[in-house]
Amino acid sequence: MKKYILKRVLISLFTLLVILFVLFVLMQLMPGSPFNDEKLNDSQRAQLYAKYGLDKPVVIQFLTYVKNMLTGDFGVSYNISKNTPISELIATRLPISMEIGFFAVFLGAIVGLILGVIAAIWHNTIIDNICTIISVIGVSVPSYVFALFLSYQFGFKAKIFPMLFDSKMIMKSSVLPSIALSMFTMASIARFTRSEMIEVMDSDYMLLAESKGLSGRALVFRHALRNACIPIITVLAPLIVDLMTGSLVVEKIFAIPGIGSLLVNAIQSNDYNVVISLSFIYSAMYIFIMLFVDILYGIIDPRIRLSKEGS
């Protein structure tokens, strides 16, 4: 087990380095420069380059860059809010994004599980069909369409929830974005749970449990759901990542001051430093989640651990 964890951690660290390298190369290739102001003359531009260390050899730039990124020093924003340290920009925005993301995962996972279990118990009936239709719609409609729909119905027309994010009532204005974001997670988990549950319910040990005289709740929850949950954990990791990307657009629609809308603004105003730093943060979160789920999966299911160690 230790060997397996160590291997996973090493691969993750290596991946992080590769990402840093890719980001660095991409930054070199970005079109134009952040100092495209026509009022600047050549010497002023050179001064600015020197100030931001852009005049040194590429290797040195890369090494300082890696050091800075890993210590949380992301440099300053060029365009969005001039000369503000990016770490400061992010620090105020990250908690809001995390909160909404957490709500969305929680909501999506719970509702998805319930829908999936219901569909599996009443397999091949009308209830199953309704659950399937809900989940197919959930994976077929982009989250920002849900966001638009919700903000139109409940924000603009019914005025139950604020249409745009209001920092005075964070809880209330997080409701609609969280629901919009959770739809895809919910639908995917529902689909996956359904097929897993149907497979588990067909298995021999369920037949045994049933012939022992178990029935109803104990059978479904203690025996079937617990075994079906193991593979569900694996789909949760990519779903959390999908959620991150979904959050970019949803945050923009609800004008939430999170890191997603910051990234969109940075892309639109060519603020490379911010784009690169946020890409790094997203990548780091992604790698961490993947690592966490892989290790968790290894702990829960010994078959995976053993087969991976064997190969």
Place this chain on the structure above:
Amino acid sequence: MAKAQTKAASVVPFDCSGRDYEPVPGDFVLKEYGADSELDTNFASQSFWKEVRKKFFHNKGAVVGLVFLCILTFFAIFGPFMTPYSYSEQSAAHNLAPRIQGIENMGIFDGSETMTTTTGSKKYNGYAEGKLYDTFYWFGTDKYGRDIWTRTWTGARVSLIIAVAATLIDMVIGMSYGLISGYFGGKTDMIMQRFVEVANGIPRLVIVTLLLLILKPGMITIIFALMLTEWIGMSRIARAEMLKLKEQEFVYASKTLDAGSFFIIFKDILPNIIGPIITQVMFSIPTAIFTEAFLSFVGLGIPVPQCSLGSLISEGYNSFTTHPYQIIPPIIVMALLMLSFNLIADGLREALDPKIKEG
């Protein structure tokens, strides 16, 4: 190959020890498919595909998906030609609500919309105000007076082309990668799989976004960027299938006949795993449409005046509280497209899975 030959030699049933005959490569020559050779088509794969087709068309959802997809594709090809307007032609008739011949007499789609202002709401008909009595915009017009019907179907066409092209390229890359990695095994497999693990750790959307910031947005660059997103899943499936099949008798038979590795991989094994691959393609296309729509929303999509479903939705988003009819057609078309691809993929997966019995 060397390993395979020794294995094949060791199972020769004759006792050759008494004779001094050394097997030479010319002993077994692979016969070219020619006029004098016939393929055995009576058995094997034929009945399998028949079964798959039967199961697929038994699945109501899959059939509905297929029908929807056919209709949508039909309109994506011919829809723009059904109106006298072009997708980029601007006119003074801007922000007109949908109006359709015939149906307008029933009180819906008559070109009127309810305007909500601070003084209250009132019914407004842009056609009557502009004296456009013989003009019909089936889906209305946008703020530049462009016909939304034409733009929606042109956008659907662009989105479909991008998604299908990107997914097909992905399929070729991912499939070849997975098959080669699985077939050769050992060190090759290890190195190739480490690479996949690292590549899988990189959030694709971040890279795609950055790439499009550098390259000039356009159809080709978007296809190129999307290409990077899905090949990993495809390669995993291809590799897993390869590991299942490569120990089978027909592969050994082919090896005994001195077939080359690439012949075995692409001619012998590939036709046997095409089912799961097609299913994965069907699941990948909606993802590509999703990603393209996201890029459009962020402002990295198809450049104006061209349009895709994503860019139409993000245009309509700016006025969706005042003129909701502008955003509804692209959203419905996109949702239906995704829905039909998902339904078809589900149906295919169930039809191809031998574990799932009919019933």
